[in-house]
Amino acid sequence: MSERRGVQREVLSDLGVSLVSGGILAAGGSAVAALTRSCAGAPVPTWLFVAIAAVALPAAFLLTRRLTRRGPQVFILISAFAQTRWLAGLLDSVARSLDHHGIDLVVKLPRHDYSGQSQVRELNAIRKKRRSFDGGLIVCSHPETIQRELADTSTTIGLPIVFVDIRPFPQVSDYPPNAVFVGCDADEIGERAAQWVGQELREAGRDRPSILVVAGDAQVGRHLAFAAKIRDMVSPSRLDINVQGDFSREGAWDIIDQHLSQVHRRGESLDVIYCTNDEMALGAADAVKKHEAQGYEHNGLFILGVDGTPDALATIKSGATRFRATIVQDPRRIADAAVDLLLRMRDGEHVPTETLLATTVYPAR
Template sequence: MSGLVLAIAGKVYASWAATGWATSVWLVLPAIVAAGGTAFAVTRYRHHPGRRQVFLLVSAFVQKHWVAELLENLIRALDRHGVDLVLKIPPHEYGGHGQLQQLAELRRNSRSFLGGFVMAADCAANHVEFDRFCRSLRIPIVFIGSSPFEHVRDYPPNAALVGCDDTEIGTRSAEWVAKILKDRELPYPNVLVVASTEHPDRQNSFAARLRTEVASAEITINDQGRFDRGRSARIVGQTLEEAHRKGVTVHVVFCTNDEMALGAVDAVQERAAAGEGVGDLVIVGVDGTREAIATIDTGGTRFRSTVVQESGRVAEIAVSTLLKLRAYGPVDVETSIPTTIYPLGNASTAVSGSGGTRQSTAPPIPGTRGG
């Protein structure tokens, strides 16, 4: 382009050489060429896809080990495509309002990104804002885990969902717990569910399935755990103390993420240190984080099983979906990654076993729906 500009300018100068304009034009010409080159370079920098970065907007990050593992896997998957990841954290954990503030900032700076991943908080309340956010951008947005859209037809053309299905998670957990309770032949099993207002389908589908499998089960749901280890420890500790006073037994504690399951382990160990037994209690979690699996493998706690959300698979498919959306290729609007139970095998074996490391095999190729 510079050569073309100089060639044209040279011809113009030659035609003007006989006039008094020649000297002034020659003095001004370099400045014009330099200004044009600078403007061209700035335009390329602002609009060329060479600024290869995407964002991840999370709903919470403190002590969220599965999110940290997902972040690690996203970075690895994007690195293979020469793309950097920018992490956006709202000022409040699971704060829908905090995420809306982040959405406004991202909307203003959207030209800096090739696309983005969003772990949405308070989807029902913020449905309209998420829809407006996606439709106001020209970049692809992939929601991970939770979607603010009720139906596939509601998605904007630049949006998609990748993640594990919360209903499947709850159902799979309930089926595992049902095997334990049936093997023990307990007449009225007592089950505590420690959950959060985020991902309510996990606890709701768990309770519905367990009532179908074991009609006599008494199920108590506490949804104030907020996916927090300390809060879960207090909830479980208070429940066990109250049960002890009433002379009843809690047989199973199901926590809708591994952080809360580890909190339940803390509560049980605290009671054991005080010389108070908890019977043959079983703790079940969700996520399959490294710490949870390591704790299960020791065999020295009541933490017996976790539903694995394969963060590596989620990351790979989320990145692939985002890049296909950016290239205007066909994608499935919603992609569900199948979960597995760790450890694999019979539930009663996992409960009565003495520990030891068990390696789970890779889950099957993820199925898709929608599109």
């Protein structure tokens, strides 16, 4: 029913354009006829009206449609927006970058975070209104569960599509011709985190550290690549990985609180907490602070996050918690790259299928 209404609106829009252009044509024809009579004092031949109509009607239609058409628009579809503050920075940067080019941004948020079907429903709704857009950006979660739908819908939309932050397809050959990806490599993030942690541990002389990794079930390269790299750099006495953090501050707080309670009961220590986003790292810092307030010491413990959100940077800079560093993904740089790719694709230019941007560490050594 909604698709039928959309088609009806388009037909009514075109009908309106036709009526307006017809008015332009009629006014023009009357003016030409009056001018001809006044100059020649004779009736205007029928063939002259036909010739005028043949030339003027298409021009009037195109001119009127251009005058009545909305300005250029680009959509962005973001899943799991409510739980990830880094995405707020990305959204703001995308809006600013598009505004610089005189393009409006239409934001689409699936009703249910992390739901593949909600994402597909939003894509289907966009497909029905595709004539309203010049292209779109998609930040999808768990793309492995809806890869076929993502490919089919992207192809059907037929607009330039830039996937951002999370790779939608495992191989470059899997991308539809109108789709590309820009973002930071999850494996590179994990390896950079391990390098930072490994160097910190070596400088502290801790050869057999106890390490806890708190992650989510997306962006798995961030914790898998970390685990593989850190084992090459040091020989952990324990390396625990919990993927139930859900990228949320509250989820990480619960995990760290329980883990520290177990560590205390065993009479052991914890050296490193690596969280695969800053929200979880902030939750980890809160949980550690609670245990320290209860009299438990965590000498030498440090926390590392990922993203470089303003809250994380401020907390690290304050030095008031065990949150020591974060792997920074610059949302402005990613947004500018995504918009640039989108506009180049819109203009028919060939662009790389995948564009991977390097991360940095805050604070820099």
